Amino acid sequence: MHRILELYSGIGGMHCAWKESQLDGEIVLAIDINTIANEVYAYNFPETTISNRNIQSLTSKEIENLDVNTVLMSPPCQPFTRNGKCLDENDPRTNSFIYLINLLIKLHKIEYILMENVKGFESSTVRNLFIESLKTCGFIYQEFLLCPSQVGVPNSRLRYYCIARRHVSQWQFKTKEEIIKSLPHKYSLPYTLEDILQKDIQHDMYLLNEKMLKRANILDICYKHSRRSCCFTKAYTHYLEGTGSVYTNSNEDKVEKCYKIANTFDVGSEKFVQSLKELNLRFFTPSEVVRLMCFPQNYTFPENVTIKQCYRLLGNSVNIKVISELLKILFE
Known part of the structure; x- marks a missing residue:
């Protein structure tokens, strides 16, 4: 049975992926510095030991004493994004x-690693440091750029x-x-959004307000039969x-009609907004x-976690399906 160390554990995305993969093993320790994320993690996985600490406080001896052979991790992605100014190794969040x-050379019991990050990491200095460390420590590795839509997720x-x-x-x-851009297995086409829509929803809580509708021309709109949706970030809503x-x-015809009417008025004007209200656009x-x-x-958030906090935590998390498929390949 594999013993796993989950670093930058967040709300437990890697833990969920491990369970989804149905591989034999247990998360021995999960570590994250975000107290709210740790609270959500503990709520869903009360049997797992969670440590609220800076990863730089971990020593090689401590990790070796855990007797783990697998590390799953999703380090901070902001240093490799435009919003994070692409500071790469100069961003303190990479420390x-x-x-x-640098610690990996001392971790003799680690046999398996899965690491996730944002697109852009692949061209970073930190990536080069990571790959060189893997080579030095005798790992064979494969890099991927993958999207959930490739494994049947809309x-x-x-x-x-x-x-x-x-x-x-x-x-x-x-x-x-080079980086592989598809998995070696075939998957079905993405299912429709109708399969994930919540039935018991308080629509008023999620409707776009008038201020937001003033900028309606930049929206990406989805329908129940859509087989796609854009990436949700921590700034969603x-x-x-x-x-x-x-x-x-509404259907595409009604959306097109409402937008056609709206765009006869000044963008952002009261009449522009009123023309779009009947679409009941919501988050x-x-x-x-x-x-x-x-x-x-059965994954849920504690009642004391706000909706805004939920979006932020999810925006920082991972896609379970993609990682579970990669885990199967990693342990083949």
Whole structure:
């Protein structure tokens, strides 16, 4: 049975993916510095030991004493994004991951690693440090750029992944020196959003307000028969542009008609807004985002966690389906 250390554990996305993969093993310890994320993690996995601490306080001796052979992690992605100014290794938020990279040479019991990060990490200096450390420690590895839509999920969330293992000479799939952009297995087309829509929803809580409707021309609108949706970020509902899709029960014809009428008026004017109100455009609920990110049906948030906090935590989390498929490959 594998013994797993989950670093940057957040709300337990890697834990969910491990369970989804049905591999034999247990999460021995989960570590994250975010107290709210840890609270959500504990609520869903009360049997797992969680440590609220800075990863740089971990020593090689402490990790070796845990007797773990697997590390699952999703280090901070902001240093590799435009919003984070792409500061790469000069961003203090990379310090803990660079610390781990340098620590790896002392972790003789670690045999398997899965790491997730944002697209952009693959061209960073930190990535180069990570790969060089893997090579030095005798790991073979494969890098991927994958999206949930490739494994049948109607959501875009393009991410960098690296799987690595040692004490084995080759994988059971054809590896490449360059980044692989698809998984070696075939998957069905994405299901429709109707499969994830919440039935008992208080629509008024999630409707776009008039201020938001003034900027309706930048919205990405989805329907119940849609097989796609945009990536949900931690700023979802706080900002409109590039943070995720919105939903309407109306069909495309009605949306097109309402927008056609609205655009005969000045964009953002009162008449522009009134023309779009009947579409009842709304945000996806946290429960719907949870389903799009493939968390299990019984996954929930504690009642004291606000809706805004739910979105922020989900925006920082991972897609369970993609990672569970990668875990199966990693341990083949």
